Amino acid sequence: MKSDLLSNIYNPADLRLLKEEQLTQLAQELRRFIIDVVSVKEGHLGASLGVIELTIALHYVFNTPDDLLVWDVGHQAYGHKILTERRENFHTNRQLNGISGFPKRDESIYDTFGVGHSSTSISAALGMAIASSLKGDFEKEHIAVIGDASIASGMAFEGLNHAGVTDANILVILNDNAIGIDPSVGALKKYLTSVKTGKNPRQNNIIKSLNFDYSGPIDGHDLPLLIEELNRLKKIKGPKFLHIVTTKGKGLQQAEENQVKYHAPGKFDASTGEIHIKYEENLPPKYQDVFGLTILDLARKNEKIIGITPAMPSGSSLKFMMEEIPERAFDVGIAEQHAVTLAAGMATQGMTVYCNIYSTFLQRAYDQVIHDVALQNLPVIFCLDRAGLVGEDGATHHGVFDIAYLRSIPNMIIYAPINEIALQNILYTAQLSLNNPIAIRYPRGRGVVADWEVNNFGRYKTVKIGEASCLKNGTKTAVLSTGTIGNNVISALNECSNPENIAHYDFPFIKPLDYNTLHHIFTNFESIITIEDGVKNGGFGSAVLEFAASNNYKNKMQLLGIPDHFIEHGTVNELQQICNVDVKSLINLFSNEAK
Known part of the structure; x- marks a missing residue:
């Protein structure tokens, strides 16, 4: 033995x-x-x-x-x-x-x-x-x-x-x-x-x-x-x-x-190697699949559409387009800088380029985003997968800096959909008539609409650039969310006491901001709460604060998001708890605000 x-x-x-x-x-x-x-x-x-x-x-x-x-x-x-x-x-x-x-x-x-x-x-x-x-x-x-x-x-x-x-x-x-x-x-x-x-x-x-x-x-x-x-x-x-x-x-x-x-197979049988089946029937889709299937649908109808990913065809789900239209879908290897400038070169020739890069990896091509895309105002469509807290991969992989590092770049549009239908609609809109580069940020994991394909495929709606919307009326406090973290706000408001005092606004466009809606909010509410799944320093809340300062508004404001230190690994819910943006933390906050 x-x-x-x-x-x-x-x-x-x-x-x-x-x-x-x-x-x-x-x-x-x-x-x-x-x-x-x-x-x-x-x-x-x-x-x-x-x-x-x-x-x-x-x-x-x-x-x-x-x-x-x-x-x-x-x-x-x-x-x-x-x-x-x-x-x-x-x-x-x-x-x-x-x-x-x-x-x-x-x-x-x-x-x-x-x-x-x-x-x-x-x-x-x-x-x-x-x-x-x-x-x-x-x-x-x-x-x-x-x-x-x-x-x-x-x-x-x-x-x-x-x-x-x-x-x-x-x-x-x-x-x-x-x-x-x-x-x-x-x-x-x-x-x-x-x-x-x-x-x-x-x-x-x-x-x-x-x-x-x-x-x-x-x-x-x-x-x-x-x-x-x-x-x-x-x-x-x-x-x-x-x-x-x-x-x-x-x-x-x-x-x-x-x-x-x-x-990274998830749980599996150690003796046989068989991966444990996850029952995914009737579940909402993964955001990556919403991207992958939607861009394929759009590319079938628009011969100018090109997809690019640096070494993540499976993770980004660009694989669907690579399998059906391989001549217009490119895996360029682990080369984020090349991916961005390649997209820029294609855009100069009138192509409609969807450049899909994980948020954390786009950091590696920051100069190319500024110099090769934004400076020339080329309408490259950046699809930033894994934006926000990603969970167990930890500090090296959280996509929490993109809002802050993109917001300072002239000509850049930044959009964060609240759900998969909004993601589809902005992907559709981006290939119509945008004259600026746009960054579309969406998270790892699943959305919230189980029958998204039945409801929206072939029924895309054009998104009006820079427009926010009121999801819930209120009288005292306005909560301004951007992106899928807004679903935590929706859940929390459904469970807190006196929710009638709290309004909820969805700001999918972080840049340009909807100034008309912001003027309405600051004029009609005592206090403002912003929430995002990115860093607070330089993020969406900072943009709202800048607006308030520029217009001499004195409303009480509170910014929620990722604090000024690196967040380590854990489940997304555990990390949201640490950052006080999980549903339970929001219920407590909103209940106090509504008193």
Whole structure:
């Protein structure tokens, strides 16, 4: 009977006490541990299963945490977390007050760099390596682990370009599994495939041309080979590059065969791998599907419509258009800056471009939004999925800054639909006659109208730009909401005492604001409450305050939204409670206001 190895490993120092021949058993135990926990607690699965052997080899060969290990994105870091003093807490992964789903500096000394967005590892590790050299520490190792989807990003190549002309002691490990969340795309993918299959002459190697000591490709699941190669590379100074080939989802058959679905599969049977069925009949749609099905419907009728997404065809549901009209729907890989300027270029030629980027990822293309789109007043339609609090992915993924960072840009229209019907109508309106760029922000998850397709497909209504609406009349206090958080207001008003004293206005347009309605509100109500699922600093409430100051209104005002600190991970409802924008908090607030 084999002994249990994993339960005796608290940190990498314990790991290094094992004999090399014991590591294969440890890999099996570590894989099983992750499967058992994630099957119940949910989280990212396939990426971590694919790098079990690499994780063990890195901590076995290198002297972490003194040697610095940087994981790109962090989806694949579960094994790393378990081996670095967090095995006993791993069941709290991505839960409120539990450990983060991504490497995080204030969580562990083994997490050398906080990650969540892709393609940062090479630059970060290079920065660490140069700093070590400046401090006279020439023995410390600096390792960046990056996937083939992430290395296609411009930032990764910027890091490679710089590293190749330094003597920095950096090792870049390319985890090549031909997939990110969706399958990898582009010319670099084709190049890497040719390298793996031996069709590309080694002397034409891109990485060697950038002055790296290149080795590989080698089998990333062969532990003895990995350890041998890492020990060899440890003796070589300067920039090094190791190309390993792995299988995402390794060790769980279903995860290997359906890598997109098992990236983050939800709850599943740990022994069989079968995903637990979620009964979704008669439920409202996911906002991403409202976008995906609506743009497909519109594109069938309008040949100028183009869809673009940076590596999120499944997450954005642009996949529907990609499947039916592939010549007008583009996955450009993890390249948000390129996606925005590509859209701008198309717009100059009269195309109607829907550029679908998660709110948190549009931050990476802020200059392009300003310089290439807004400055030229090109009518690009930005569809910002995952706006607001996203839940368990935490601080790196919450889309809470978009209102504030877009509101300051001239020519930009900002729209937040209260429900899926409003989302459809603005998607329809945007392709008619807009002469300005527009950002349409909508949340992760489901809407509120179960029969949305029956009610609205083919019956789209044109949205009047800059118009707000009164959803409920009142006498004393006016609540001004923008976006889907307005549904919390509706629910709360249905349950609070004396609701007749409180009016509710929906402001889908954050820019331009409906000044006529605001004048009416400030003239007729004693107090004003604004609510948004973005940061209060610079957000929708700030815009209303600016209006009040400009017009010398003195009404009592209260701004509700995301406070001025980073919100960690938890369920959306838990995080809304922390921010006092959940239904229960609003009931208490409105009941006091209505007295």
